[in-house]
Amino acid sequence: xxxxxxxxxxxxxxxxxxxxxxxxxxxxxxxxxxxxxxxxxxxxxxxxxxxxxxxxxxxxxxxxxxxxxxxxxxxxxxxxxxxxxxxxxxxxxxxxxxxxxxxxxxxxxxxxxxxxxxxxxxxxxxxxxxxxxxxxxxxxxxxxxxxxxxxxxxxxxxxxxxxxxxxxxxxxxxxxxxxxxxxxxxxxxxxxxxxxxxxxxxxxxxxxxxxxxxxxxxxxxxxxxxxxxxxxxxxxxxxxxxxxxxxxxxxxxxxxxxxxxxxxxxxxxxxxxxxxxxxxxxxxxxxxxxxxxxxxxxxxxxxxxxxxxxxxxxxxxxxxxxxxxxxxxxxxxxxxxxxxxxxxxxxxxxxxxxxxxxxxxxxxxxxxxxxxxxxxxxxxxxxxxxxxxxxxxxxxxx
Amino acid sequence: xxxxxxxxxxxxxxxxxxxxxxxxxxxxxxxxxxxxxxxxxxxxxxxxxxxxxxxxxxxxxxxxxxxxxxxxxxxxxxxxxxxxxxxxxxxxxxxxxxxxxxxxxxxxxxxxxxxxxxxxxxxxxxxxxxxxxxxxxxxxxxxxxxxxxxxxxxxxxxxxxxxxxxxxxxxxxxxxxxxxxxxxxxxxxxxxxxxxxxxxxxxxxxxxxxxxxxxxxxxxxxxxxxxxxxxxxxxxxxxxxxxxxxxxxxxxxxxxxxxxxxxxxxxxxxxxxxxxxxxxxxxxxxxxxxxxxxxxxxxxxxxxxxxxxxxxxxxxxxxxxxxxxxxxxxxxxxxxxxxxxxxxxxxxxxxxxxxxxxxxxxxxxxx
Numbered sequence: 175x176x177x178x179x180x181x182x183x184x185x186x187x188x189x190x191x192x193x194x195x196x197x198x199x200x201x202x203x204x205x206x207x208x209x210x211x212x213x214x215x216x217x218x219x220x221x222x223x224x225x226x227x228x229x230x231x232x233x234x235x236x237x238x239x240x241x242x243x244x245x246x247x248x249x250x251x252x253x254x255x256x257x258x259x260x261x262x263x264x265x266x267x268x269x270x271x272x273x274x275x276x277x278x279x280x281x282x283x284x285x286x287x288x289x290x291x292x293x294x295x296x297x298x299x300x301x302x303x304x305x306x307x308x309x310x311x312x313x314x315x316x317x318x319x320x321x322x323x324x325x326x327x328x329x330x331x332x333x334x335x336x337x338x339x340x341x342x343x344x345x346x347x348x349x350x351x352x353x354x355x356x357x358x359x360x361x362x363x364x365x366x367x368x369x370x371x372x373x374x375x376x377x378x379x380x381x382x383x384x385x386x387x388x389x390x391x392x393x394x395x396x397x398x399x400x401x402x403x404x405x406x407x408x409x410x411x412x413x414x415x416x417x418x419x420x421x422x423x424x425x426x427x428x429x430x431x432x433x434x435x436x437x438x439x440x441x442x443x444x445x446x447x448x449x450x451x452x453x454x455x456x457x458x459x460x461x462x463x464x465x466x467x468x469x470x471x472x473x474x475x476x477x478x479x480x481x482x483x484x485x486x487x488x489x490x491x492x493x494x495x496x497x498x499x500x501x502x503x504x505x506x507x508x509x510x511x512x513x514x515x516x517x518x519x520x521x522x523x524x525x526x527x528x529x530x531x532x533x534x535x536x537x538x539x540x541x542x543x544x545x546x547x548x549x550x551x552x553x554x555x556x557x558x559x560x561x562x563x564x565x566x567x568x569x570x571x572x
Numbered sequence: 573x574x575x576x577x578x579x580x581x582x583x584x585x586x587x588x589x590x591x592x593x594x595x596x597x598x599x600x601x602x603x604x605x606x607x608x609x610x611x612x613x614x615x616x617x618x619x620x621x622x623x624x625x626x627x628x629x630x631x632x633x634x635x636x637x638x639x640x641x642x643x644x645x646x647x648x649x650x651x652x653x654x655x656x657x658x659x660x661x662x663x664x665x666x667x668x669x670x671x672x673x674x675x676x677x678x679x680x681x682x683x684x685x686x687x688x689x690x691x692x693x694x695x696x697x698x699x700x701x702x703x704x705x706x707x708x709x710x711x712x713x714x715x716x717x718x719x720x721x722x723x724x725x726x727x728x729x730x731x732x733x734x735x736x737x738x739x740x741x742x743x744x745x746x747x748x749x750x751x752x753x754x755x756x757x758x759x760x761x762x763x764x765x766x767x768x769x770x771x772x773x774x775x776x777x778x779x780x781x782x783x784x785x786x787x788x789x790x791x792x793x794x795x796x797x798x799x800x801x802x803x804x805x806x807x808x809x810x811x812x813x814x815x816x817x818x819x820x821x822x823x824x825x826x827x828x829x830x831x832x833x834x835x836x837x838x839x840x841x842x843x844x845x846x847x848x849x850x851x852x853x854x855x856x857x858x859x860x861x862x863x864x865x866x867x868x869x870x871x872x873x874x875x876x877x878x879x880x881x882x883x884x885x886x887x888x889x890x891x892x893x894x895x896x897x898x899x900x901x902x903x904x905x906x907x908x909x910x911x912x913x914x915x916x917x918x919x920x921x922x923x924x925x926x927x928x929x930x931x932x933x934x935x936x937x938x939x
Contacts, residue, residue: 298814298824301683304837305828354810354828358742361813522741529744 201229204268207245208277208331210316211255211293213284220284220292222258223249223320224270225331244328247321255296272302277335278309278353279372281316285400285407290356294405297353305354308335311400311407313373322374322393334394338370341396345429348416349399360405364524364535364542368401368419371410401513401520409516411509418509421469421502422521424452431473431501436493441480445498445559447473456526458534463545465523468554471502475562483567491559499557510551517543523551577779580787582713585720586774586856587791590767592723593849595799596730596842597675598903599821600760602803605905607757608812609743612803614757619796621762626771626792628920630785633771635927637781641772642867648926655868657922661769662864664915666888668767669857671902673697673889676850678896679820683839694889701854702882705862706875709777712855719848726845727798730822731805733838734829738808759905761799763912768792769919773860819896858885 210223226246248265252258263270278297280290290309297303312319320330327333342350348370359367375395398416400407411419420426428447435441455466475484484490513520524542527535538545578586598604601618602611636644641661646654677693685693704712747754771788775781806815806825818824826842859874862881866874893899902908 301686305824306830354737354814357814358739358811362742362811525741529741532745532748 202268203271204266205229206270206272206275207329208275208279208320208335210249210279210281210312210320211284211290212281212316213288214251215283215287219251219253220255220258221249221251222255222262223247223317224262225320225329226266226270227329245331247317249317255292272300273304275303275307277331277338278307279316279319279334280309280311282311282313282400282407285311285402289405290402290407291405294353294356298357305352305357307353308338309351309353309356309369310334310338310372311369313371313397313410315374319372319374319394324393330394334372337394338396342425343427345417348396349420349425359520359522362522362525362528363539364519364526364528365522366402366404366518366520368399368411368520371397371400373397401516401518403518408518409512411512414505415509415512418502418505418507419513419520421450421471421506422452422454422467422509424450424469426450426471430476431498433494433497433501435478435480435482436490436497438480438482441478441482443475443479443494444477445473445494446476447471448560449473454521454523454526456523456531458531463527463534463538463549465526465549465551466554467506467551469502469506469556471498471555471557472560473498473557474560478568481568481571483565484562485566494559495557498559499555502555502557503553506553514547514549517547519543519546523549576709576777578709578713578774578777580778580780580783582716583774583778583784584787584791585716586713586852587768587771587788588795589716589720589723589849590770590853590856591792591795592727592798593846593853594672594675594764594767595761595795596727596802596822596846596849597672597679597820599799599803599806599815600764600903601757601799602806602812602815602821603818604760604903604908605753605756606816607753608816609745609807610747610749610754611757611807611812611815612743612800613747613754615761615796615800615803617754617758618761618799619793621758622765622768622792622796623789625762625765625916625920626768626788627785628924629768629771630775630788632920632923632927633775634782634784636776638776640776640864640867641769642864644772645923648923648930657919658864658868660915660919661772662861662868664766664769665857665861665864666885668764669854669861670885670888670892671899672850672853672857673885674893674899676846677889678899679823679843679846682819682896683823684843691886691890694886697850697854698858698882698886698889701851701858702878704851704855705859706878709774709859712852712859715855716852719852723845723848726841729838729841730826730845731801733831733841734805734809734825736831737829738805740808742808742811743804756905759909760903760912763909763916765792766912766916770856770860773863774856819900854885858882 204226206224207227208225212221214221224247226248228244228246248262250258250262250265252261259270278293280293284290294309297305297307322330324330324333338348338350341348349368351367351369356367356369359365373395375393398411398413399419400410402408417426417429426447427450431445431447433443433445435443449472451470453468455468457464457466519542523546524535527538601607601614607614633641639647642658645658648654649657673694676697677690680693681688681690704715768788771784775784778784802822806821810818810821810825810828815821822842823839826838858878858881862874862877865881866877871877893902
């Protein structure tokens, strides 16, 4: 008898164990994959824009010329983030869920006037969103950026995320900063955060070389990185400055450098960087702070545009190495100039003093920004071209 | 009545799981004070501090290999004073496990089940522990055998997953602010060693009570080695300031990393191992409380006390703290450290004094 009751109980348990208390079936969720945030300083209102994946599209259906897009971009205004979210809920038929968000884009206006802390702090506090969300700043029209169709991508947020990662991996041309990185730089002394900058490339405004993309042009372009003072945006590093700053923090993993072939007028050498590393060493010399920056670059030759070639260690290879290091030096100097004139230490020079020379740092801490603006940096660059591909000289044209 | 015994190995597992769980939950070296990047040094201080206390507690327990702390405190201090005094331990078992349960419930509610009533979560957890304890200490020991392997497996995962994002710079500058922050960070975790009073109940239940000192000290050492490791990784990945700001640092840590696009959301490692550890720790406290109380009341079998006690446990966990702010308040070094240390030092001093006096004066009387 006892056993029979037990068996019955087990069966009843099955009925009640079919899900958690707070379960929410996937078909009742609106899954956000990315978001945009804007702030209107005159009216003191926040705008949130979320891109929600559409559950109606099945794999492969799009190929048949389906008109329905794969995502839905929806926006709302409010006095705070969650107020805006409440307003948005009135328009969305499902419970909005952030656990799959990948990318948050801020408008430059919000990052400049209000700062990004209202949003990143919500990410830190929320039980749904995670600190693996990538942060970005949009130079101009945020709404359009999140609705525009990217070629060969089914959702533009996912495409954008890939684009940011790829630009970083292939060119060292930007910054993949997720919320965790952002917070680390925000709270550690002597280092300021930076995030990737995006721009909607507009056909009308473009001139010169940029215009001539055949066919459809890629509508969103990575324009470098924005640097922050605390959580406020204060400026933009362009492509070369961005790469320079990435050399300094040892973040270039790949990239193409173009240098002139020594001794020949119009022969160019394309060097593909395969490794870059940096060492930041704080020094006090005669009572003055100084940074010793040592950078190692190695790469290989992918193309030489003329008949010339090289095979063994020679004056030419040495000179090529020197030219590569000169290119790197130029980038770095550009980056230093821009950040020092803005008194914004995104490289963590101050952090290096804090870490390694704590006593000296305590004296400099309060006016580090001014010290940074005039901080001398001693650059040592070691460039080494490791190999030259499958042929070792140009064809003998007769 | 049949005498129930567990192997010393199982005691090792019990102690290890109990101690590691609360460490994983709160990472008190980092969150309770301002140790920041030196929190791992606090953890080393904690290691040495707790070993001393463990040694004293275990040494005392081995002097009376067949008696529980309830019995020998009556022996040492006299019948009525001993009886009154041992209420301290019963209260301690109750309170520590209540805090454990409450923290875990708060995590589940904050992180995963925001709408579930807290009484449901605590009720389920205490129910499971009660059923386990009703089966006896042997069953508890065997469960510890099983769960230990899973626990370690998941712990290895917790440590390995974030390793790719580890940045040694976050640990610098090392030890520049002197001993103050380091010692403040160690206060709460050392005070938490008052958990080890369960040795007073569990020692007579082991197969070889004489070896309990070694068992307890190695278990403590192992779990604190984990604390040091976890503290280093949390600081290195999250940065000290962000780690100290997190309500549950390990949970925040594991949520902040992804190995690849496909390998993210590894919270399961933290929450499951934590849940296993909590189950063991609540069961052990419940057993110790019930066993101790039954001896206090001179009842043959502790099992009849179990269910009423379980109900008290649940209501203490739900009603004992108004909200998570009250819980955090309780763990402030200024509040918990004096309290926990008082519960550690005062009974230890009293019992050891009584023991030494009894041994010197008692012998001369020809006891």
